[in-house]
Amino acid sequence: MKNGNKKAGLPGDSVISEGQEIAEVKAIREKLSEMHSDIKKVMEFTSRLRLEAALENSRQEYSNALLSHLFEDIDTGLEKNMVKKCPEKQKCTSAFTALLQQNAGLIKKNRVDDALISDSRKKLEELRCGAPYSKCEKCFSEVSSLLVKQVNLMRSMRIYADNQEQKPNISAxxxxxxxxxxxxxxxxxxxxxxxxxxxxxxxxxxxxxxxxxxxxxxxxxxxxxxxxxxxxxxxxxxxxxxxxxxxxxxxxxxxxxxxxxxGYPLQNSSRKESEENDSQKRKDTPELAV
The missing domain is CATH 1.10.10.10 (Winged helix-like DNA-binding domain superfamily/Winged helix DNA-binding domain)
Incomplete structure (x- = not known):
């Protein structure tokens, strides 16, 4: 007589089923871990982009403020220190302003190549060679001073460095x-x-x-x-x-x-201070009665 009930599963079947479940859970956990890692990387990348954008925006605002200050410095310096009465003053002022403003605009770069600064200096020397009067030297001295100030500012911003910052050859x-x-x-x-x-x-x-x-x-x-x-x-x-x-x-x-x-003590100052201290000590020391 046939039995209509299903056959009971073998003992090994439950072990296999549990092992599969554990493997599946482990795989799901690994997948979730990978997803979490990917999400974290995306968030970090997005945050970095936002930070870089904010820093770049701040740098641009800072550069614009500096550039505005440099332009004002150019106008003030030329107006104050150029030769007052000269038939070429207007022409020279325009040429000097264009040169200095172009050089000042370099502060908006992330890195200023030495060739760009050399080009500004070369243009200034070319203008100097065409100077018609001996009194022109006063104007060129002012322009040179303004140019040096701009270059020093670029050095302080760490966007420009030239051979001057290398170790000098004192033996030469x-x-x-x-x-x-x-x-x-x-x-x-x-x-x-x-x-x-x-x-x-x-x-x-x-x-x-x-x-x-x-x-x-x-x-x-x-x-x-x-x-x-x-x-x-x-x-x-x-x-x-x-x-x-x-x-x-x-x-x-x-x-x-x-x-x-x-910041360094000068030898003469130290000697003078020492002499003053010795003098004060002699005054403070009571004389012995004879």
Whole structure:
């Protein structure tokens, strides 16, 4: 007689079924883990894009503000320090403004190539070669100063670096030339005062006399020394004196050197302070009765 009931499953069937379920659950977990990892990567990538966009936007706003300031600096500097009465003033102002604004616009770049700065300097030298008057040097000194300020700003923003920031080859320094062309002409206090006085405006012989307290031949000796060294020049015979590009660069260099050494104690200052302390100690020490 046949039995209508189904046959009971074998004992191994339940084991196989449980193993399959465990494997399926494990596979699902792995899939969920992969999905979670992918979602996390997408979120991180999206956040990074947003951050980069925000930083780029901030950088652009910062660059625009700096550029606006540089443009104002150009207008103010040229108006204040160029030769006032000159038939070529309007023409030169336009040329100088175009050159400086083009160079200033480089701050919006992520990286400024040295060739771009060299090109600006080359254009300035080309303009200088076409200068018709000796008094033009005053205007070119101002333009050079503005150009240097722009380049230094780019360095501080870390978007420009040139060979000047590499370790200098001090062994190649021409000491005799440095002494005769730079150090010796400015080693006198009166000459240094004269050079500083004409940094931004021309001065007359009488103005130098009042400044230094020197008269006649004594003052003329120092003026000739600075003139022969190429640090200052006379606009015309018996005219006012003005600084040259070389003189202005030397003055700038001195200012930078002095500023960079402010954190270091000077030997003379330390000696003077020591002498003052010794003097104070002697005053504070009671004398022994004899």
């Amino acid at each position: 320094l021409k000491t005799s030339a440095v002494m005769s062309e730079i150090l010796e002409p400015i080693s006198n206090l009166q000459r240094l005062e004269i050079l500083r006085a004409v940094a931004f405006e021309a001065k007359s012989f009488s103005a130098f006399s009042e400044l230094t307290g020197l008269r006649g031949g004594n003052l003329l000796f120092h003026l000739q020394k600075l003139t022969e060294s190429g640090l200052i020049m006379q606009q015309h015979e018996r005219g006012d004196y003005m600084i040259t590009e070389k003189g202005f660069r030397i003055l700038q260099g001195l200012n930078e050197i002095y500023s960079s050494l402010q």
